[in-house]
Structure formats: C-alpha cells, structure tokens
Amino acid sequence: MERLPMNVFIVFAHPEPRSLNGAVRDFAVRHLRRAGHEVRVSDLYAMGWKSELDADDNLVRMPGQRFDPSMDSSRAYANGTQREDIAREQEKLRWADVVILQFPLWWFSMPAILKGWVDRVYACGFAYGVGEHSDTHWGDRYGEGTLAGKRAMLLVTAGGWESHYEPRGINGPIDDILFPIQHGILYFPGFDVLPPHVIYRTDRIDEAGFTRVCEALGERLDSLRETAPIPFRKQNGGDYVIPALTLRPDLAPGRSGFGIHVDQRSASPRDSQNTTR
Secondary structure, eight states: OOOOOOEEEEEEOOSOTTSHHHHHHHHHHHHHHHTTOEEEEEEHHHHTOOOOOOGGGBSSOOTTOOOOHHHHHHHHHHHTOBOHHHHHHHHHHHHOSEEEEEEEOBTTBOOHHHHHHHHHHSOBTTTBSOSOBSSSOBOSOSSOSTTTTOEEEEEEEOSSOGGGGSTTSTTOOHHHHHHIIIIIIIITTTOEEOOOEEEOOGGGOOHHHHHHHHHHHHHHHHTTTTSOOOOBOOIIIIIEETTTTEEOTTSSTTOOSGGGGBOGGGOOTTGGGGSOO
C-alpha cells in the first residue's frame, strides 16, 4: 500500500546532540525522509530558545501597562506583534500533519525549555481562548480547536525500568505521568494524540540495544497515519456537564482520576492502561 507523504514537525529538547536522544532524533529524521515525508526540527537548546513567557514577547506595549500573560499574548497574536521566534514556531505547527515532542523524562515531566516553548508558542487566540462559550459549548478545546485534524505523539526516554512505570510500579503508570502533557498540552488544542513511544533504561542501551530501539521506533514512525489515537473524551461531545465540565454521573460511576477521561468503550488494550488503578 502506498503511503502518502506527511509533514512531520519534531520539537527536540535535549542539551547534548551526542546523547541517546540526539541519536534517536537523527534516526527518526532519516527514517521519515527516506519514507518520503517532509521533516522539520526545532532543536530548542541549539536554537537558544527563550523559555520565559514575559512582557517582551509583545513587541508593542503601552508604557507602564501591567503585564497580563493571557491578555498580552492575545493582543500580540491578534495584532501581529509577537516576537518572531514565536511566530515561526506557530507556522511550523500550522504546516505539520504530525507533531512529535521528543524529550527525556526529567523529574516526571518535560525539560523546562520545552515547557517554555509551550508557554510562549501556545498563544491566546492560537492554541486557546478560541470558540464560543455557551450553555452547550465551552470553547473549542479538548478535541476541538485550531490544531484539530493534526496528530501528535510523545517520544520519551526514561532512565528507569519499564516495570517502574507500570500500574503497580513505584513511579506510577507512565500514562498518568504523561497525562498532563498528552491530555492538557496536546489534546486541549485539538490534536489527535497517539499513544506515547517510551524508551526505558537509557543508560543500559548498548550498540545491539540501540539497533532494537531504532527498529521499534521505525515501526511506530511507519504507522503514524494508521495508529489509533488515545480515545480521550471530547469536551463538547456530550460526556461532560457544561459549564461545570464534570463527567456525567452515569459515565464511569464511582470512579475518578485520569482514566475516566478516556472512553473505554473505544479504547484498545494499550489505551486501557490509561485507567487509574
């Protein structure tokens, strides 16, 4: 079956290009391009990315005006007065069919520079603050929004064993750890979120192990178009009470936690791991 080419945007957050992450990124770029896809990479450390969201991100401000992160972001985006680095990253997101966020898991989250990329690039009016607010529709978000129709995946490395991140593992389920990123950062503005690709025990990977890492990642990259996304519930799809935005009492009765926001009726066995135990 012929695979149609896609635009793939990789946001890379690791300070050492000679690291395992750097080698994995280089493999991913080569593999995707050999398959006929267009690839762009934002190497945040190499770019010297400014991670702090502040008043300087709006190039035109009134003297003495109090800085309001959301309002300043909204004005700058609407008026075309954002810093150029922000506008360039937004254009890459518009261009992309698939976005891959690649990073090492540091203290149970993404590196600060990648969080700063989200803080600044996800401007009000671009990634949030869009759509009508009414008794039946609470903004275009969680399954809707400006990035709807695009796919996204996390490519994550972790030093611990895979068992450490299983449902009964000491670190907690990997899907729970990644939930704020997958559901909050990716699904919120509309992405279809693919199950994450996690590489464990990174400090124990030798040459043979790296070959296996590349083989597994290559399979995931080859199936970016076909892989079923995590079936997160749509905010405005009828599962939530508006404006309270709580799950209807008849859905997942007696349960709470991250897992209730995954529709288990359409979840695959892999997705079912998102259920908090």
